[in-house]
Amino acid sequence: MRLFLLAGLIALPFAAGPVHAEATSYGAQETHWVDPWAANAAPEAAAEAPVSEARTPTLSDRSIAAVTAAIEHYRAIAVRGGWGRVAAGERLERGVRDPRVAQVRERLIATGDLAALPGDPTLYDESVEEAVARYQKRNGLEPDGIVGRRTIAAMNVPVQTRVRQLETNLHRISALMPKLERRHVFVNIAGQEVEAVNDGVVEFNERVIVGKQSRQTPEITSQVTSITFNPYWYVPKSIAMADMLPKIKNNPGYLRRQGIRVLQGWDQNIRELDPANIDWSNPRVNEAYYLRQDPGPWNSLGSLKINFPNSDAIFLHDTPTKTLFGRQERNFSSGCVRVRNVRGLVSWLMTADKPDWDATRVEAAVASGQYRNVSLGTPVPIYLVYLTAWAEADGIVNFRDDVYDRDGSVNTSALKN
Numbered sequence: 058m059r060l061f062l063l064a065g066l067i068a069l070p071f072a073a074g075p076v077h078a079e080a081t082s083y084g085a086q087e088t089h090w091v092d093p094w095a096a097n098a099a100p101e102a103a104a105e106a107p108v109s110e111a112r113t114p115t116l117s118d119r120s121i122a123a124v125t126a127a128i129e130h131y132r133a134i135a136v137r138g139g140w141g142r143v144a145a146g147e148r149l150e151r152g153v154r155d156p157r158v159a160q161v162r163e164r165l166i167a168t169g170d171l172a173a174l175p176g177d178p179t180l181y182d183e184s185v186e187e188a189v190a191r192y193q194k195r196n197g198l199e200p201d202g203i204v205g206r207r208t209i210a211a212m213n214v215p216v217q218t219r220v221r222q223l224e225t226n227l228h229r230i231s232a233l234m235p236k237l238e239r240r241h242v243f244v245n246i247a248g249q250e251v252e253a254v255n256d257g258v259v260e261f262n263e264r265v266i267v268g269k270q271s272r273q274t275p276e277i278t279s280q281v282t283s284i285t286f287n288p289y290w291y292v293p294k295s296i297a298m299a300d301m302l303p304k305i306k307n308n309p310g311y312l313r314r315q316g317i318r319v320l321q322g323w324d325q326n327i328r329e330l331d332p333a334n335i336d337w338s339n340p341r342v343n344e345a346y347y348l349r350q351d352p353g354p355w356n357s358l359g360s361l362k363i364n365f366p367n368s369d370a371i372f373l374h375d376t377p378t379k380t381l382f383g384r385q386e387r388n389f390s391s392g393c394v395r396v397r398n399v400r401g402l403v404s405w406l407m408t409a410d411k412p413d414w415d416a417t418r419v420e421a422a423v424a425s426g427q428y429r430n431v432s433l434g435t436p437v438p439i440y441l442v443y444l445t446a447w448a449e450a451d452g453i454v455n456f457r458d459d460v461y462d463r464d465g466s467v468n469t470s471a472l473k474n
Contacts, residue, residue, distance in 0.1 A: 229443070
């Protein structure tokens with residue numbers, strides 16, 4: 058019988074040059090963009106992983122059938138009484154003997170993560186370690202093979218909750234599948250990954266950082282229409298007031314070090330002001346001026362920005378700081394989606410549309426440091442979807458934390474393992 062596995066599966070030189078008119082094409086409304094800016098940290102070398110080998114997309118023709126089968130399987134587990142709980146206690150790892158190891162074994166056997174084998178049920182041996190690591194990976198947990206608080210919390214989610222989670226996400230998938238184009242970009246907000254799909258094959262797959270709880274990344278269906286190289290960042294009013302204004306008052310040189318200009322007016326009437334001549338204590342200062350960060354290594358959008366029309370001013374972009382991509386939970390942004398190895402995604406988007414825009418040319422455009430917006434001749438569909446559960450083509454079921462509490466299911470990200 059086929060088993061369906063429970064899864065989660067500093068200083069920046071400030072060039073006081075002219076204000077470039079081409080940068081003003083963004084428009085005044087973009088001072089209200091959802092903030093992609095993060096706390097100041099040293100930019101790191103982009104140690105970006107290569108493109109993943111081809112695999113079946115998260116969303117494919119078999120997705121609905123696989124999720125439906127998973128629901129029936131989990132319902133059957135519920136009819137049999139569900140699975141037992143794993144008691145709280147010290148971390149369990151390889152070599153440990155503990156009565157709770159038997160509970161872990163039973164829990165993993167219930168969902169097919171571990172085969173029932175003879176031997177000491179209280180011994181945390183290699184087979185248990187491997188099964189735990191597989192379970193953790195499919196639940197979006199750190200696959201270290203160690204049972205800590207987060208792993209126990211995930212294991213103790215009732216089967217009825219998992220059934221509801223699968224049902225909720227089946228509705229999302231069913232609504233999306235008829236819209237899927239042959240070539241598209243799919244961002245799983247809860248899964249915190251992006252896939253670039255062509256003819257049923259994932260040709261690019263990477264980690265992303267999505268919005269935090271207070272500034273959630275919305276679900277969007279749109280089309281990628283252009284790529285911005287070395288973008289300007291128009292500081293949202295909320296960030297200017299809450300985060301930057303106190304720093305400006307305490308240190309007048311703050312803006313210069315961050316490569317941020319103070320501007321007034323738009324389009325042909327744009328002009329730059331000297332920060333030293335502004336009364337920053339004026340309560341209406343945020344109404345009179347706006348802030349714009351020049352392209353460069355400290356720019357909060359990094360070196361690339363992927364644009365698609367939407368009412369929430371959301372986009373995909375680079376970032377000067379890469380450390381957060383190493384985290385299992387990556388909901389740290391202010392709504393926009395940061396992409397690790399964004400250059401690989403941009404190359405994928407542009408090469409099919411403009412064959413001469415290969416990875417080498419993309420790299421050269423970035424290295425130039427010059428602002429440039431390149432439109433795609435053929436827009437590429439993009440789907441941002443909040444999936445906390447899905448089944449792969451081989452029947453393996455994945456669960457992820459309900460970080461936005463949209464499913465009323467489970468969120469273990471606040472726990473330490």
